[in-house]
Amino acid sequence: DAGVTQSPTHLIKTRGQQVTLRCSPKSGHDTVSWYQQALGQGPQFIFQYYEEEERQRGNFPDRFSGHQFPNYSSELNVNALLLGDSALYLCASSLAAGAGTYEQYFGPGTRLTVT
Amino acid sequence: GQQVMQIPQYQHVQEGEDFTTYCNSSTTLSNIQWYKQRPGGHPVFLIQLVKSGEVKKQKRLTFQFGEAKKNSSLHITATQTTDVGTYFCAAQGGSEKLVFGKGTKLTVNP
Numbered sequence: 551d552a553g554v555t556q557s558p559t560h561l562i563k564t565r566g567q568q569v570t571l572r573c574s575p576k577s578g579h580d581t582v583s584w585y586q587q588a589l590g591q592g593p594q595f596i597f598q599y600y601e602e603e604e605r606q607r608g609n610f611p612d613r614f615s616g617h618q619f620p621n622y623s624s625e626l627n628v629n630a631l632l633l634g635d636s637a638l639y640l641c642a643s644s645l646a647a648g649a650g651t652y653e654q655y656f657g658p659g660t661r662l663t664v665t
Numbered sequence: 666g667q668q669v670m671q672i673p674q675y676q677h678v679q680e681g682e683d684f685t686t687y688c689n690s691s692t693t694l695s696n697i698q699w700y701k702q703r704p705g706g707h708p709v710f711l712i713q714l715v716k717s718g719e720v721k722k723q724k725r726l727t728f729q730f731g732e733a734k735k736n737s738s739l740h741i742t743a744t745q746t747t748d749v750g751t752y753f754c755a756a757q758g759g760s761e762k763l764v765f766g767k768g769t770k771l772t773v774n775p
Contacts, residue, residue, distance in 0.1 A: 583763070592671075592753050592765035593708065606762050640707060652696065652757060656707040 552577055554643050554657035562663045563631050571626040571660045575643030581605075582624040583654060584616060585640040593640055599624050600646055628662075636664045667692055669756045671766030679774050684741040686769035688754035695757050697730060697737045702768070703750040711739075711752075746773050 555574045563569050581600045585593035595608035599618035618624045638661050642654035670689045696715045700708035714730035721728045727740045751768040
């Protein structure tokens with residue numbers, strides 16, 4: 551049973567560029583959440599996707615956008631990269647509300663460095 | 666927005682000593698989850714607490730949810746070097762969004 555996978559593992563980009571990160575949820579999960587974790591901080595919620603729609607969003611600018619595909623995999627896109635976007639980007643999958651548990655399974659993350 | 670305060674930020678103990686981290690919210694929570702993140706790793710789910718006053722145990726780990734559902738604690742008895750990592754509480758209010766605390770980084774001296 552594959553867990554949550556993310557690609558790429560590491561990425562180096564220049565200010566102003568755009569980046570796309572990818573996530574495949576754990577088998578059987580239909581909900582994907584994205585988090586940004588700066589060094590020494592807790593994960594910060596970016597947004598959550600369910601049924602190919604953004605269901606909730608945290609306090610992140612519109613430069614951060616996402617998508618969920620029919621197979622439940624998801625992408626996180628960040629435009630006009632800033633130095634402050636350097637962080638570990640975590641994807642977490644879970645079952646939808648009403649499933650009885652909100653336990654989230656995290657992927658290994660993508661380490662993004664913006665220079 | 667909802668905020669979760671977690672203390673202490675750092676805790677260094679000798680192997681065999683106990684360890685406790687606390688999590689507080691200004692609002693009533695629907696549930697609280699605890700995660701452990703090893704150095705260089707990703708958060709791993711430990712437990713979810715839902716009921717007021719709930720206490721759950723996992724071997725040497727004891728988790729509590731306050732009566733008012735605004736605070737929680739994680740206590741580790743007789744720490745081992747394998748307990749090293751950062752422990753996060755993550756709270757859910759009225760929505761499914763998880764709000765993480767800043768975590769407590771535990772180091773254990775063998």
